[in-house]
Amino acid sequence: MSLVEINFDGIIGPSHNYAGLSLGNIASANNAGDTSFPRAAALQGLSKMRHNLALGLVQGFLLPLPRPNGAFLSAIGANGSEDRRLLAAAWSASAMWTANAATVSPAPDTADGRCHLTAANLVTMPHRSQEWPDTVKQLRLAFANPEHFAVHDAVPACFGDEGAANHMRMSASHGDPGIEIFVYGKSGGPFPARQHEQASRAVARLHGIDPARTLFVEQNPEAIAAGAFHNDVVAVANERVLFTHELAFADPEGTYGAIRDLLPEAEIVIVPAAAVSLADAIKSYLFNAQLLTLPSGEMGLVIPLEAWEHPKVRAWLDGMLASNGPIRRVMPVDVRQSMANGGGPACLRLRVVADPATIDQRFLLDEKKIARIEAVVTEHWPASIGADQIGDPALAMRIIAARQALLATLDFAEFG
Template identity: 65%
Template structure:
């Protein structure tokens, strides 16, 4: 049943004070390329806030997710070590990767579920050690933000079935409040890089959420080998529009036929490989964009400024919006610090379709609240972190204090 009270809220992850370039993510080409470079946590966090501010000015509803406690001393304790002796475990203990909220959970809005509630399953992220210990911190936040009876928040799928959340999940529907078709994109191990989303994990989430319409689609080996470590590097969906690269899926003909049968109004905007290669699409993060419905009608792509630097990509996009298709605006945003670590605009946000009145207001922001957060970040986040500093910071007390100041500003002391 359609719901007029439901809107899409983008919950963006705030970049934490330990943001650094350790190159921990196998298969993420940007992460590996920039490993060992000096990071700029303050600039990274402020860039993220500016992206949120731009969304609010477009008339979109904006939420936040908070940095996790880093270094993760409890995780180190479980490995019988500590900050002074962690050695090669230290980069994983200090990673600020929870900033990429697209990996926080998989979300099924109320119109899609059998019990009429919005379901969220926290991702287990077991494929990568530095991310595998994120889920307890994510679960604690989601249980606060979505404590209302309109939601059901679930623990992660058990290992060894890898689940990386909304980055491998798409939803297509006539409008946000209408019943939708949920698409779970999984991979299979082949080539040099791991396939991070397991079919069994996706199937378990669909059962747990009580979905009426679900499709399970295999990501192409070609896309994974080219560096598409998540589906959202080669495809994105919004309402009735699927925007995807020609080589995103292993059997696109079957997938597109199934999708059209279940949602006859679907519009598939496919970027041909002869116009934009997989390599150019991945380098520019063309598809790791926020495809959003504007309040005045029509859709916009909120994409990284890097897309303008790849000539063939920008030429194709300009031709796209000049046509009569559903995507009518291009909105470049500067998130270069996140991009350098392997995450574009879409990586930074988790989409939740719900009634904003049912969300804990401490997790929703307007421009005034963003001003307050920017002041905390400017005062407490380090300007830069060089690789040779990370091993000499001990328990990184400055980072602990910085996060505490942010939580205090948001009246979220229970997360400390």
């Protein structure tokens, strides 16, 4: 079996809007009430997928979830007239950020030799807490082969779990046994610490990973308070490399030492706060990047244009590239519509190490399939959604029809 890393990006849904529902997410708060552009957003996301496919990487996708979600409102005895935020939650397209869909442990790390996926309950935020049942349904379609995959329901809601956005894996290569790093929060100042330690420990047990090769690390409360609501806003790992801000972890030296003890070949690239402040890192989403192993064997960093255009961040990146370090390429992409809601390139993807042949092929992309999706988006996705349009019955029908057109085009009748 040939194991490779596959990035599954979420197709940005036709109800993409800026309702400012995510407490602690600075971009979401700053753009609350602005007009969104769902068609442009989805096309930007597809362009990023095409970019990674052109690099020679295997690329997958996950589908938008059904929205507006009337079942969410019914479950709380509401129709949306009581509170505009409840109505907006039912319209949220936040499932596009698949880094929060699940936590993934590849087969080389697990006791039964299967890849394990546990859907994230996302209970801290109401607009996200409704996602996981539909996410599990989709994951069980994509990873249905019981010889190679085990898909778990979300852990109990008393333990908040935010998925892969608070989980990192390091290894000599993707197909080798690795170490798994679960990052949790205890305090976030004025903002909630979304990832609970016990949720992380529950996922590790469910996946059957070796406790001796598992780390549980506290996120720096200062980072959470500054707007790093997930660890992937301040750190990202790939194979032997950890790329991190100096202030990402509560005990950075202890964290680095524990990683090196388990993976002696680990290379830790630390961005000092003196060069890029925590505020600049969060504003630019420098670390919410895809750190990828390219077919050549070198590592590349896919960053948002906002990071490339930020003077201090750009200066640090230029110095890094000149230093002959482990990250040899930096590739900016335009995902501005996602960024305006607090989601960079890393938010949009879930990393799964697996043999592509074991996955439902409908979820894997090629150029022809991207073109088909783009055609549906161009024809059916709304060009814009203003804050006053959320709840409009005619727009709701258009959003539902747009998603149905995508499902029909991609032969996903069972996910209607």
